[in-house]
Amino acid sequence: MSTMVVLLAVYRPGPQLPALVTDLLPDGWAAIVVVDDGSGADAAGCLARVRALGCTVLSDSTNRGKGVALKAGLRHVAAQYPGCAVVCADADGQHRAEDLRRVVAQGEPGRIVLGVRSVDRMPLRSRIGNTVTRLLFRAATGHRVTDTQTGLRLLPGPMLDRLSAVPGEHFEYEMNVLLEAARTGQAIDQVEIPTRYTDANKASSFSAITDSVRIYRPLLRHVVTALLTRAR
Template sequence: MPRTVVLLTVYRPQPELIDLAAHLRSDMPAGTRLVVVDDGNDTTGQKTFTAVRDLGATVLRHPANLGKGAALKTGFAHIRATHPDADVVCADADGQHHTTDIRRVADRIRPGHIVLGVRKLDRMPAASRLGNTVTGALFRAATGYPVDDTQTGLRGFSAGLLDWLCTVPGDGFDYEMNTLLDAASTGRPITTVDIATRYLDGNSASNFSGVTDSMRVYRPLLRYTAASLTGQIRRRRTPTAGPAPH
């Protein structure tokens, strides 16, 4: 049985996806599996998915674009059914994450833990730095968890969290924020690992659509913050977010 499954969700595939799949095959420990979710791409991207499949990846397909959260849950459900004892590392498919960082996140996973690969704020473009600074401050104020990079796409989850991950609400980019908020409200441990900060071609490959997706991220955070301030949410135990143990 694989110890780790790497999960990539893809909308509008780029050539970097093939390179990442090849590097994961050569750089990750033997037995690591790769699951790719094609989130409703048209026929122009199918050659890329065929190449990734030829490299040993399992490719799942949505007939229409359903959103990142829906694609992640499709991947989690598949992994739960086929590799229920494997930890899962979610990464971006556009080449922003080094395989060395993906492996470091995988190595830090402990039972019941969430591991976030966090980027250096001072190395982000100005707009991204401002957004992450504000979001991180709100998240910490609402939850008590010191997570500086709540928008990171590089996340590790222990095998025992798969059932929970399939129940978190949200089909778009809000799903990732909902995951962190639900983890905070239920006292799930979150640890962090520093990773390289890479923005390729001005982040042109990102599918994050400005104001619309920002509202999807901020809405659950603001709702949670309001509930926390009014005492409707009581954290079950002391927050444990922080650097992962070495």
């Protein structure tokens, strides 16, 4: 794991964050980087705990969105750990240390690996959203991605500079990364991970309306472009 960096973008983190970091420590990662997306004073204690465990903690003074936080983390890794791949994960209890290990075990040089969940086991809101985006993604790109909204992703080190320039400030950034990968012919592998939610995912900061619009806008744009291209 010494050539891998774990990147955790968090907003108002709870006890799941230090628990995940503690479980990851024995693996000997090059670094564990936590990017706090403007959680405020209430998160100070939690962030202090993971900093004491050896994490690098980057903090923004305002809540700017998951995409902004992820890109800040990618730029940091590219500058401080050149060539290292990045494993992005959520720290809200959905992803555990064994899930990250499973994704890394499937990784091959130069390939993106997604930790995909079983759609049938998702809460209704997540199941509907993921099904729609999965179908639209296939229509737009021709690629079958089981779980387009997963936050567990292995990103190759040579891609970090390019991925940190992909547009998107919120959850749509993760979709734009997949669209960019499909556009450039980047290989995407998938490995199944357990589907875990706490209290039907009520703690998620995902907005069913605002963030869905942000995600569907670039998807629909790609669908229309693909249809026009095929019609020529």
